[in-house]
Amino acid sequence: MIGATGYAGAELMRILSGHKNASVQHAVSKSFSGQNLSDIYPSFTGRDIPLEQMDIDAVTKDCGIVFTCLPHGTSAEVVPQLLSRGAKVIDLSGDFRYTDAAVYEKWYQRTHNAKHLLSKSVYGMPELYRDRIKDADLIGNPGCYTTSAILAMAPLLKAGLIHPGSIIVDAKSGATGAGRASNTALSFCEMNENVKAYGVGTHRHTSEIEQELSIAAGAPVTLSFTPHLLPVKRGIISTMYATPSNGVTTAQLKDAYAMYENEPFVKVYEDSLPELKHVVGSNNCAIGFVLDARTNRLIVVSCIDNLIKGAAGQAVQNMNIMCGFNESDGLSIYNGKND
Amino acid sequence: MIGATGYAGAELMRILSGHKNASVQHAVSKSFSGQNLSDIYPSFTGRDIPLEQMDIDAVTKDCGIVFTCLPHGTSAEVVPQLLSRGAKVIDLSGDFRYTDAAVYEKWYQRTHNAKHLLSKSVYGMPELYRDRIKDADLIGNPGCYTTSAILAMAPLLKAGLIHPGSIIVDAKSGATGAGRASNTALSFCEMNENVKAYGVGTHRHTSEIEQELSIAAGAPVTLSFTPHLLPVKRGIISTMYATPSNGVTTAQLKDAYAMYENEPFVKVYEDSLPELKHVVGSNNCAIGFVLDARTNRLIVVSCIDNLIKGAAGQAVQNMNIMCGFNESDGLSIYNGKND
Amino acid sequence: MIGATGYAGAELMRILSGHKNASVQHAVSKSFSGQNLSDIYPSFTGRDIPLEQMDIDAVTKDCGIVFTCLPHGTSAEVVPQLLSRGAKVIDLSGDFRYTDAAVYEKWYQRTHNAKHLLSKSVYGMPELYRDRIKDADLIGNPGCYTTSAILAMAPLLKAGLIHPGSIIVDAKSGATGAGRASNTALSFCEMNENVKAYGVGTHRHTSEIEQELSIAAGAPVTLSFTPHLLPVKRGIISTMYATPSNGVTTAQLKDAYAMYENEPFVKVYEDSLPELKHVVGSNNCAIGFVLDARTNRLIVVSCIDNLIKGAAGQAVQNMNIMCGFNESDGLSIYNGKND
């Protein structure tokens, strides 16, 4: 693993430490090499996990699969070196999530330095791309907001049940989504008892959601996405609005969501709405909806743990598929929290 | 004051205790009569405020203005008695906010027992009805969610800048909005690190917002309103979506909001968005917006303190207008919080 | 399991659902029988766990070990029936933690209705009583505050390193310690941004700590215990003060704590102090200390997750010992939280 000391990296270390078929050979950290993971995260006390400087040859020699938890742009530089030495890579940055480099370059406002890999990369959402993930060498692991929105809306667009141009995603995220950083704006005093919207109309995840929902709809989808920062540590709750197609019924909506019937990590609620705490601590995405005849609008609520299904958990799910393990290995299904 | 021990009532007691021209003659509490207010709220320690049983004659004899902080339905029974004895009343329930009893009866699912007073009651939002408030005997003090939404959207509808049928209000509230109650769902363990949507498509405030925005638009407005419960104590942040009319510009939007230029308690941000903490602890409503050309949507964010501008503060503002006091008396303008 | 829907009961259900050698045969709930556990705790969604009325015969027929998560007093009535039908019992109430019924009756201010079982019951703290737990039919599972205090102080008293009369335990607990209840004082609005001391000089856990520390010291120990309620959901942090015996050194203190060297769930920090988040989500107790020569005082800090090591986790640890399983089964060691 490269980038073990951010929140997503540490969560990946936590999950892999309980995985019966996988073990971590190298934990690479630029900022903390030479220290032990337990120096940064004392919950690992009692376990000896030295943090190493990056050594591409050592990493690729010892690991079948490399997880890269690096900043955007850095991944595009490191990943080609890993692939060329024969490793398979699951990348948690935004660098390999796009089919069209121009979209990436517009929303991330930077040049993409490994464009040639985009055609080989598979978007790592098992519910949509399980077959392609099996044989992939490079996974672009989905973003957190995007996972909550795409899983909720793709089935409806596939089934033609909503107007593609009508979608609004009002999303609210916990603070781990902003990363582990020295930033006054992320301090307890600034955040507790506060909520704010940010990146309105400009957040990068907008383009990632639009890419996948356009594929689901079979036509270009443009949508509004408004992220908010919540005084909670983990979890994303996305409330989505769309205009249903003429005469759409609740039964049709349920039918569309039936595509998740055998999915281990998607729960569609029958007649209630999910809450953050139903999923925090688990790899689950929980979805519920209300069809409001009075206003002719469909309201869908989708919740995930941003560090698990929105990052490290989904990455392990992808690894399990790539390695032929049981898809749930290391991702105990019933580990949400009760309080 | 009748109903002094709910959160809105206690906030009213706090505000009035610092008001130079007003003093509280009677603090009535059904649940706690015989005790002192400081027994329930120790922040009043050192101040002797006995809680009394309701005695309509005593209350109306000693008070020029009576604040009623009672449950819906109870107000409709008590208020006529107060008015008939010559008191002026500022009612904080939903009972006297509606022009059409049928709308109330549909959304509150109960019979209205004082329908005849609805034509005399004035909707207590000074920014829209200041002149009528001056001479009113009965004020229906606005709801909390509704205050944040109406102040933000009414100017745009008045100016014809948005499509009346396109409005979506995604609102998030602190827990004081749910009242002071013994309720497992409102316990710290259930609420901290959690967020949920509730009352989707059915929340009563929908009808109150629609009433006032229909008046502003000069045509019936139907809208989607989705409230969420946040792990914060105070504050409402409403994120609103609407489709702008053809060719609407940012300058036109600013012009529409210029109607608040001299308002003491509405702040329209030039080029940023308000956050909860900018207003919590104050009687301010802060409004900001983004006109997103890419999606042809207008996103408006509006924040208030639900117990102050959304309840007790607005009630005192109404009292000040009715009594000819300075409108800001007791409502120090610069008392938001910095941390 | 009897009493599956309190916080400790639900945590036990969560832990047992991931245990490879144990499975739950009956989930009994007086308040919610007829419903499914996922109705109360939606994190169990997708798993069918019917909540049953109590049927002593069915329970004892199907279960080798019965966990009782019942109110004090109720356990004393139910447990004898379970034992007489041949079940082994791990009781999470205070009823079977005492060697002397008179102490229980004084501090719990009630008559003990199963005094005859106290001599058979074993205090379920594996670090102190592992050998006796192996063969026990009845375990009095320790209290939460008491676990944090006893694990920290017992080694020092055994080694004679502190004055038995000098101990002060200033403990701070998350709200799950107060249980799942409809109680205004436990509401989010009352608790967030608040901290209070309670039960000063009278909290029942005082007597339980004194009992075990007296045994460790080989002489009666009387101590001050002050619990505080924190605005966190889980976790206890106890800060303890004691006067060291003449000439005690840091090395001697480390030697005393070396008794935990091979304990899977006790972490003694070398030269830092544990924080709540180091242990929340795990079955660990983390202990650190400062020997302050200037004041001739020893300060010890001890942290646990009150629902795991302080209740359900320790109960499963006891079950593992009683059944000959690996002591860590179901209690993954490295599952503390990093954020």
Next chain:
Amino acid sequence: MIGATGYAGAELMRILSGHKNASVQHAVSKSFSGQNLSDIYPSFTGRDIPLEQMDIDAVTKDCGIVFTCLPHGTSAEVVPQLLSRGAKVIDLSGDFRYTDAAVYEKWYQRTHNAKHLLSKSVYGMPELYRDRIKDADLIGNPGCYTTSAILAMAPLLKAGLIHPGSIIVDAKSGATGAGRASNTALSFCEMNENVKAYGVGTHRHTSEIEQELSIAAGAPVTLSFTPHLLPVKRGIISTMYATPSNGVTTAQLKDAYAMYENEPFVKVYEDSLPELKHVVGSNNCAIGFVLDARTNRLIVVSCIDNLIKGAAGQAVQNMNIMCGFNESDGLSIYNGKND
């Protein structure tokens, strides 16, 4: 005011903006000069408060009293310049709180660069030094932890009711006490759902408490002080332990505290203990106690708002005394919070 953009400085700006007899002539900020205070703290939106670079001559020319909210050491350099130009100074750092420079130099581990002023400086705790504050040119405004501890213990030591060597102060503070900073350890993700002890045996406030309690006792007092960081924004709750002198009664303790009878900002509870929220938002210190005969210990709980009575509010109280204003001006007595 010099140093207007830290939390204490901003709170001082907030309090002074509502003060009828005082107005701020200069708001100096090294970090943010050229901006407006509302850029840093949007709750000041609508009010024009330019942040200036330090200009000693301008400041002293226009201000009768200068508040200095500067880091330790910086105050010792700036304050002499202010005094020499004729200004009176209320300093919120630790630099002018000590009577003995050697104590300061030991605990702050730095040289004191204005030792000659220590004999002129008055410790700014009105309840103990009101008469001297009246005529002072330089006030060393007390620390936050120290205020909570000294107000609670000084009366008992003065009356000889407790053993001076027996005092333990277990204090818990909100995060504003750590200041407004870019610091990962103060981030929401690190702090929420966490509590930790820090600076055990070495925190600087230890020496300040000992200085004042030694004066109260008329003999040297050495004590243990353990601060903890809470997941709350504001407030300090100190739980203190002491051994009562032989035969001390509750009545004697009440008599000792009667010295606060006419104090506007100290509330001694009759038979209950104060909680954080009773005082947060106010300039009050609330004190309660339990005399535990069983253990022969006295437990005292004392609560303040660390930014008000523990910093900015006490500074304004001192200004009021120095200027001959009503001592409560700008410090509304009943402004604690109810939720």
